[in-house]
Amino acid sequence: MFALDVQQLAKVYKGGFQALKGVDLQVDEGDFFALLGPNGAGKSTFIGIVSSLVRKTSGRVQVFGQDLDEDPEGVKSSIGLVPQEFNFNLFLPVLEVVLNQAGYYGIPRREAKVRAERSLRQLDLWDRRGTEMRKLSGGLKRRLMIARALVHEPRLLILDEPTAGVDIEIRRSMWSFLRELNAKGTTIILTTHYLEEAESLCRNIAIISEGAIAERTSVAKLLGQLRTETFVLNLKGSVSELPELGGFVLQHLDDCTLEVEMKRDHTINGLFEALSRNGIEVISLRNKQNRLERLFLELVDQRAANLEGRA
Amino acid sequence: MRRRLSDWQRYWVTFETILTKEIMRFSRIWVQTILPSVITTTLYFVIFGRLIGERIGTMDGFAYLDFIVPGLVLMGVITNSYANVVSSFYSSKFSRYIEELLISPAPNWVILAGYVSGGAARGLVVGTAVMLVALLFTEIQIHSALVTLLICIMTAVLFSLGGFINAIYANSFDDISIVPTFVLTPLTYLGGVFYSIALLPDFWQKVSLANPLLYMVNAFRYGLLGVSDIPIGVAFGMIMLFIVVLTAFSLQLLRRGVGVKT
Numbered sequence: 001m002f003a004l005d006v007q008q009l010a011k012v013y014k015g016g017f018q019a020l021k022g023v024d025l026q027v028d029e030g031d032f033f034a035l036l037g038p039n040g041a042g043k044s045t046f047i048g049i050v051s052s053l054v055r056k057t058s059g060r061v062q063v064f065g066q067d068l069d070e071d072p073e074g075v076k077s078s079i080g081l082v083p084q085e086f087n088f089n090l091f092l093p094v095l096e097v098v099l100n101q102a103g104y105y106g107i108p109r110r111e112a113k114v115r116a117e118r119s120l121r122q123l124d125l126w127d128r129r130g131t132e133m134r135k136l137s138g139g140l141k142r143r144l145m146i147a148r149a150l151v152h153e154p155r156l157l158i159l160d161e162p163t164a165g166v167d168i169e170i171r172r173s174m175w176s177f178l179r180e181l182n183a184k185g186t187t188i189i190l191t192t193h194y195l196e197e198a199e200s201l202c203r204n205i206a207i208i209s210e211g212a213i214a215e216r217t218s219v220a221k222l223l224g225q226l227r228t229e230t231f232v233l234n235l236k237g238s239v240s241e242l243p244e245l246g247g248f249v250l251q252h253l254d255d256c257t258l259e260v261e262m263k264r265d266h267t268i269n270g271l272f273e274a275l276s277r278n279g280i281e282v283i284s285l286r287n288k289q290n291r292l293e294r295l296f297l298e299l300v301d302q303r304a305a306n307l308e309g310r311a
Numbered sequence: 312m313r314r315r316l317s318d319w320q321r322y323w324v325t326f327e328t329i330l331t332k333e334i335m336r337f338s339r340i341w342v343q344t345i346l347p348s349v350i351t352t353t354l355y356f357v358i359f360g361r362l363i364g365e366r367i368g369t370m371d372g373f374a375y376l377d378f379i380v381p382g383l384v385l386m387g388v389i390t391n392s393y394a395n396v397v398s399s400f401y402s403s404k405f406s407r408y409i410e411e412l413l414i415s416p417a418p419n420w421v422i423l424a425g426y427v428s429g430g431a432a433r434g435l436v437v438g439t440a441v442m443l444v445a446l447l448f449t450e451i452q453i454h455s456a457l458v459t460l461l462i463c464i465m466t467a468v469l470f471s472l473g474g475f476i477n478a479i480y481a482n483s484f485d486d487i488s489i490v491p492t493f494v495l496t497p498l499t500y501l502g503g504v505f506y507s508i509a510l511l512p513d514f515w516q517k518v519s520l521a522n523p524l525l526y527m528v529n530a531f532r533y534g535l536l537g538v539s540d541i542p543i544g545v546a547f548g549m550i551m552l553f554i555v556v557l558t559a560f561s562l563q564l565l566r567r568g569v570g571v572k573t
């Protein structure tokens with residue numbers, strides 16, 4: 001069964017802006033999944049619809065086989081949400097925030113107390129249980145959002161940019177906590193615009209750009225692809241049959257043009273030697289930027305802009 | 312059947328959680344939520360009842376002080392029920408913690424019931440406090456405890472609903488004070504809190520009948536004193552009708568996510 005099965009999801013905001021353009025996405029039960037994309041790509045809109053904070057314009061959402069339109073209560077009970085922005089009553093003490101959330105999920109008070117304590121201890125917040133929210137630092141608030149989201153023991157945990165603005169140390173401890181949680185069986189989906197975060201945590205990944213899924217693959221494959229360079233070779237004379245060039249993946253574009261994929265451990269010298277051995281002469285070569293690389297340049301640019309903005 | 316039963320238990324826990332949270336909220340800040348109404352009405356009793364009232368003489372056969380007690384109590388109920396829901400619900404929108412409820416499996420009617428009961432609770436607390444103050448100044452014999460209590464609760468519920476709808480549409484803290492200042496207060500004052508409409512010229516009596524507050528004030532006065540400008544059954548019917556309409560409207564707003572979902 002899919003933990004999340006989304007079909008043709010579209011969102012047009014009031015005012016006419018289309019934030020999601022027919023998104024299809026499936027996430028397996030037990031997966032640790034990254035939704036990666038630049039600011040404004042539609043990540044929060046997507047998460048908002050799945051968690052009932054945003055109304056969809058069209059499309060279908062199913063969570064563990066339950067349909068959002070037919071059984072919203074069932075869907076909501078299976079999901080824990082860590083939103084992108086803080087959403088606390090700042091005048092309440094930490095423990096009460098978690099107890100209230102448990103109450104909203106219908107967990108009786110006595111049980112709620114047990115669970116709240118466990119949640120808070122897991123995230124090292126139990127000692128702060130009496131502290132008013134407004135006195136908590138940003139990093140602690142982020143952690144509390146996780147504790148709050150786990151109090152009803154959801155099967156699917158969704159985190160919207162959970163480590164934005166969190167320092168390295170807390171980020172690392174959050175990462176190891178999430179890994180452990182996933183190992184124990186909770187499906188996790190997180191959005192991020194750091195590839196490193198997806199790389200270090202997630203098994204599968206979708207890249208979203210301008211409201212559409214641009215790529216859906218495993219993190220390992222994606223990294224493999226990113227670490228591959230593609231060259232286009234113009235040949236002197238034509239080659240009708242692709243030669244066997246140990247290790248290099250070749251593709252015909254036309255009789256006089258070849259495309260070759262090079263992994264990081266390949267060298268251009270090695271390539272030319274192999275081509276010469278097969279009697280192929282190259283007139284010129286150019287580097288071909290693939291779609292993924294362009295996407296990532298966009299992400300990197302944006303990060304640079306963010307960092308400058310912060311400095 | 313078992314699933315149904317556990318659903319209802321879950322709903323009850325959610326309702327209880329919201330109600331408790333609301334009661335804790337206004338209790339924690341009682342100096343802002345309970346005290347002001349008590350002080351204001353005490354001043355009304357002193358000024359209009361004692362100092363000026365003695366010169367007015369009787370109204371509908373009652374000492375003026377006794378006559379204004381029901382209206383003043385009900386005024387406390389109305390303002391506080393309304394204020395509680397409008398400010399609590401609007402704050403939860405403003406600081407976004409309404410999302411805690413929106414993502415939870417709590418049905419809309421449970422959310423509404425929780426907030427409305429919270430507002431009614433504050434209305435009743437203030438109403439009781441004002442009544443106790445009144446008993447320091449007068450020796451009212453309650454005519455019908457049942458009518459008094461029913462009207463009190465129904466009015467509290469009705470104005471909690473009003474506060475809820477106001478909060479749904481509000482986009483700033485200014486928006487939550489407009490209705491109380493420009494609609495509620497004038498209607499209460501013109502609703503016969505301080506006078507019997509029998510004193511008004513014919514035309515203004517008719518106009519007064521269009522004011523829903525008049526029915527509540529009078530029904531409540533009937534409960535406490537046994538006199539009313541309005542048939543008591545009509546008053547009950549009116550209030551009930553308003554409650555039904557506003558409830559349906561609130562649920563409709565929640566269902567469409569107006570003011571809380573994008």
Ligand SMILES: Nc1ncnc2c1ncn2[C@@H]1O[C@H](COP(=O)(O)OP(=O)(O)O)[C@@H](O)[C@H]1O
Pocket residue numbers: 013014015017018019037038039040041042043044045046573
């Ligand atoms: N309430 C809204 N009304 C109109 N446009 C919105 C609203 N919320 C988000 N958007 C727009 O939708 C796009 C996607 O936003 P969002 O889902 O927040 O992206 P991300 O989380 O990937 O940064 C953005 O262009 C944003 O400006």
Ligand SMILES: [Mg+2]
Pocket residue numbers: 043044045084160161
């Ligand atoms: Mg976002």
